[in-house]
Amino acid sequence: MMSLGTIGSAAVMLALALSLYAIVAGIAGAVRRDARLQTSARLTALAVFVAATTAIVVMQAALLTDDFSVRYVAEQSRIASPTWVKIVTLWAALEGSVLLWAWLLTAYTAVLAVSAPNTVLRPWALVVMNAVQLFFFSVVAFAANPFIVLASPPLDGPGANPLLQNHWMMAVHPVLMYLGFVGLTVPFAFAMAALITKRPGTEWMRLTRRWTLLGWGFMTAAIISGGWWSYEVLGWGGYWAWDPVENVSLMPWLTATAFLHSIQVQERRRMLKAWNLLLIVLTFSLTLLGTFLIRSGVISSVHAFGDGPVGPFFLAFFVIVTLVSISLVVWRWDQVRDRADLDAVVSREGAFLGVNVLFLAMTFAVLLGTVFPLFVEATTGDRVTVGAPFFDAITLPVWMLVLLLMGVGPLLPWRRAETQTLSRNLLVMAATAVLAFALAFAFGMRRPYPLITIALAGWNLASVALLLAGAIVPRARITGRSLGEVFTRYAYEHKRRVGSMVVHLGVVVIAIGIVGSGGYRVDQQLRLPYGERVAFQGYELEVLRPFSEQAGGRTSAGVEVAVFERGERVTVLNPRINRFGDRQMLVPTPSVRYTLGHDLYLALAGAVDPNQDFVIIRAVQSPLITWIWIGGAIVVFGAGYALTPGDRRLRRRAEATATSGERPADAGAEA
């Protein structure tokens, strides 16, 4: 019988060969306008998906049956691990992650091959998708093959990285991240197809609008869940440390967010063609650069991904992708050049352009801070890290400007704003901002950034309220229906618009959470003698007893801490230290009491020593931190709402009015 490793390797090689065929057939079919070749390329996309799925199934089978003759299983899995850990071990290390990434890519390509409308762009977009796929399968086959068969398999393995199997969130976060990366590969592929076919109009972005939003939504969810994982696992009570691994996930998110806004300018005003193309190229290549930076070991990170053999592959692919796509833009410059010009800075497109510049500036600053240690080491030999203060100093003022523009932009009309309505709206928003500022001040906030953020939160809430009122009140007046009824109808008919309001609302909620937890957290080490109550921030903490437990290959040692509030016992927290199998590494696992006002976060600061009559606990109180996760959920819900399919009849009518409404503007620009 063939071993699982051999079958897996064969499936990967098959996927590689089929991707190669799909590229050749796709190019030939597109150039010769040969429908049969094009169909063949499309069907091949499905075959690649089947081959990649086989590889994934084989790997899961090997993990679940503890087949240690497969190298990846031997290095990453363990018999005693619970089943869910074995399943997620697929993406607990480099080789499996790249395989998963490749598989998701084939799934998206297959969906595109089946469902993308039959346009001139489709064959080329599929060629690009297949080329990206070819790269990933080459990495799997030649640099990070998880299916290598071991001649003398071990009896048991060490198990997955303890930091990863310590929390179920890790089962979710990487998958969301890859779904986001892969989702944004689709607009990239169509952008390249648009350049190749000399059609850099709005077609490619209209076709991929949903993919872009889908990728962005997944990426947002991934970043938020990654933050929550850090909070629940890393034990210092924070969620974002400006670590390289975090930074490289933030950078493509920033450019994708910019892209999401600037494509609307092109759709409505036929402007920013080159800008949009470059943004999506940047987004895609930043995912590759990021993967190179954190997987090659050139940058050290607390997340310790280690140095793998895939670094040079990703670096080479990054260079190729960037060079080829920028050359394409330059080559097609005649088609790409904008012919329209900004009518007025105070307009929707002006605000979108402004927010784009801000996001790009932030991306640049984050990139600089992330790679700067490399430059310093290369030039002076000194080893340095760029601390969080740098990133805070650079990004906080930019975020303030983003929040400012986020309130104004949606209220501005396209082309040119009427000053009368605008100044009335701005007055209402400014008044709300001042009110919010005064309230925060009255509550004792004195630091500039938190105060400004709260004021801007008020500014944005007023903005959303004005937007909704402006849309609903006149409709209710004309139709005579109730406000609630009109709102439901409006929300159903304008999903993208309402979705964007929800997303912006979520961003405000996140900002408030960051203000509270970032500006006003209390972090203290406490000596807690057994049986004595010790005061902490309005609570009293009492260590009841030490405990230890063993389950699923995991050994925990910790203490039970009773939490009293105003003399009443409100909960018992169990901060502990986990050890997985024979691994050396200890994972301090905090225990958190979540409330809407603030979290109480307890982590063991040292060993639980049976000879001591006390334990030392790190206690953190983070005000409003839960609102970050709630805000994140609101943002993701908003993106999801905008993605839900609308009434087809309505959509067609909206498209008809959009194109007829745009024609005069376009004609004016051409003249």
Added chain:
Amino acid sequence: MRARRGFARRRVVYALLGVGVLAFAGFMISQALNTSLVYFILPSEYAQQPSQYQDRRVRLGGLVAPESVRFDDLDLQLTFDVTDGLATYPVRHVGSPPELFRENAGVVIEGRFSENEFVSDNLLIKHSEVYEAPKDGHIDIEALRESLQ
């Protein structure tokens, strides 16, 4: 024609504005980088140029010197010496020793030198498979540096 000239003039204004914003941003970025660079050094490197790292946030790597560890569990003050074999400095850290903290363990501590004492607010244990703690008292500096990175 007039429209075109106005258009060109506006372009120039935009370009100048852009350059101004970029210059300002560049200045801010270099300032922020300069103040938040944290150097990674070993005790012997500090010994060579103490003035350069005085009152500046650094990450100091080394081994916990044997028989130097004191922990005051009432004040939660941890003191120990950190060494790379060539130079040794006393460290004061507020907080409990982490679980794997012990003599000869590789540590990276973050904080500032004040006079010749290092005041730390962050203590990380580096349990590396690469570097073996010295048995005979001799420490290979390069291996140590690599293992602490």
